[in-house]
Amino acid sequence: MERTTNFNAGPAALPFEALVKAQKELLDFNQTGMSVMELSHRSPEYDAVHEKAISLLKDLLQIPEDYEVLFLQGGASLQFAMIPLNFLPQDQAAQFLMTGSWSEKALAEAKVYGNTIEAASSADEKYKYIPDVSNLTFNEGAYLHLTSNNTIFGTQWKEFPQAQIPLIADMSSDILSRKFDVGNFDLIYAGAQKNLGPSGLTVVILKKDMLEKENPQAPKILKYSTHAKANSLYNTPPTFAIYLLSLVLEWMKEQGGLEGIEKRNNEKAAVLYDCIDSSKGFYTGYARNDSRSNMNVTFNLSNDELTKKFIQQAKENRMSGLGGHRSVGGCRASIYNAVSLQDCEKLADFMNKFQKENE
Ligand SMILES: Cc1ncc(COP(=O)(O)O)c(C=O)c1O
Structure with a gap:
């Protein structure tokens, strides 16, 4: 078998070793006589997979104790809406750093819920660059949102801004690609289908005190606290995607x-x-x-x-x-x-x- 060299933007290449392990375990996971896909999400066998993925993520990213790691669905696109639904009150504005189409989509969803400010933008040059925000201060408003890597235009923040308000980042296309301090962010989200695993899973890393600011009127399924309280098992999670995430993270440790x-x-x-x-x-x-x-x-x-x-x-x-x-x-x-x-x-x-x- 000759594998294709895969430069897809997402879904994208997965580590070969992780795929081989998944193949090996496909029909009989851990002597259960079943595939991971066939296990109950409430079973001890699946629970071990779930916990392993969380603990590997915490370990690799050195996530501080006061953060939740959540496994959600709906892609990064659901986060575009779920974040303002929960964290953008009527009397405040959210600030956005505009660096591409995904920032635009995040902004458009926030506008559905409340006021927004474009604090900086590189739209003037078709998003060819990351704006210099070193002279800006971010001390007012509900939160500051940025896209850490712009998948479509091929730009990436090298240094992140400091903010006195909650800092929220869409890291879909560069999470786990480099070292950074999770402690500088209040919410990080990433669709899995680039660096983490297959599509269908969204990882959210959330500072616990954000849960206190959540919109009490939000539907239960769209509240972060619902998923935090249930350890991302409020409803059936994408079990196979989480299993593959754990294999990808194991591979990362080996690298x-x-x-x-x-x-x-x-x-x-x-x-x-x-x-x-x-x-x-x-x-x-x-x-x-x-x-x-x-x-x-x-x-x-x-x-x-x-x-x-x-x-x-x-x-x-x-x-x-x-x-x-x-x-x-x-x-x-x-x-x-x-x-x-x-x-x-x-x-x-x-x-x-x-x-x-x-x-
Ligand atoms: C930076 C970024 N944000 C958001 C998305 C949308 O992700 P999803 O399809 O998981 O909703 C993508 C998809 O390519 C992306 O690259």
């Missing part, structure tokens, strides 16, 4: 935890950005250099025809997922944790060869 993963991610991104920068303009990066993402490398070729040819030939060489998002076009290589340095070198070799044949 040297966040430190090892971050070092590898820096090396991987450098291979591709170096290739773009040394191409003498054959490839042009979309993101401004100081804002480049280590997860989504966005670039363009000189015209649509050449772009199509590039993507087609890459496919013939078993490299998939290189088309840019439909809203921006061009190319994008998503190089999440499970994409190896060798995968990036393979792509860079192909890019160099393609350039020689087509310039």
Whole structure:
């Protein structure tokens, strides 16, 4: 069997070792004679899986004691709505740092519930950069929301702003890719389908004191406290996705935890950005250099025809997922944790060869 080198933006590549383990255990998990998918979510066997995933996450991200780790559904998109529903009172405004389409979607949902302020934005240059907010102070309003990595445009916050109000981050496309201090955030959320596991699971890391600010009028299923009290077992959780998350997290530990993963991610991104920068303009990066993402490398070729040819030939060489998002076009290589340095070198070799044949 030859595996395809997978540069999909999400759902995306999963660690091969995690997939092999899941395959091995698929029909008979831990001598239960059943698949994890067939276990009751109230069984001790599943409970061990659930607890292991929580404890690995706490360990890898060094999550402080006063935080809850929740396993929810509805994707990051449900969080766009659930956050303002709970934490945006009528008499306050939420502040947003606008860095791309996902920030726009988060903002649009918050507008349904209350007042919003665009504290900074890079929309003026089609989200090619991360705005400089070092001169801004965030001390008023319900919360400050940002998107840590902009999957579509290929930009990433290098340093996070300090805020005196609750800081909330959509980390869907770069959680667990680098070290950061969870203690600076009040709520972090991430759809699993990039760095964590399969789609269908959303991880929320929430400071416990946020629960006291929750909207008492919110439907029970949409309250964070409902899920916190029930240890994310209020209703049936996506058990198989949580099981795969635990395998992915085990794999991450074997890679040297966040430190090892971050070092590898820096090396991987450098291979591709170096290739773009040394191409003498054959490839042009979309993101401004100081804002480049280590997860989504966005670039363009000189015209649509050449772009199509590039993507087609890459496919013939078993490299998939290189088309840019439909809203921006061009190319994008998503190089999440499970994409190896060798995968990036393979792509860079192909890019160099393609350039020689087509310039
Ligand atoms: C940064 C970011 N936020 C939110 C989403 C939406 O996630 P979901 O499809 O899980 O709702 C995505 C999906 O690609 C994303 O990249």
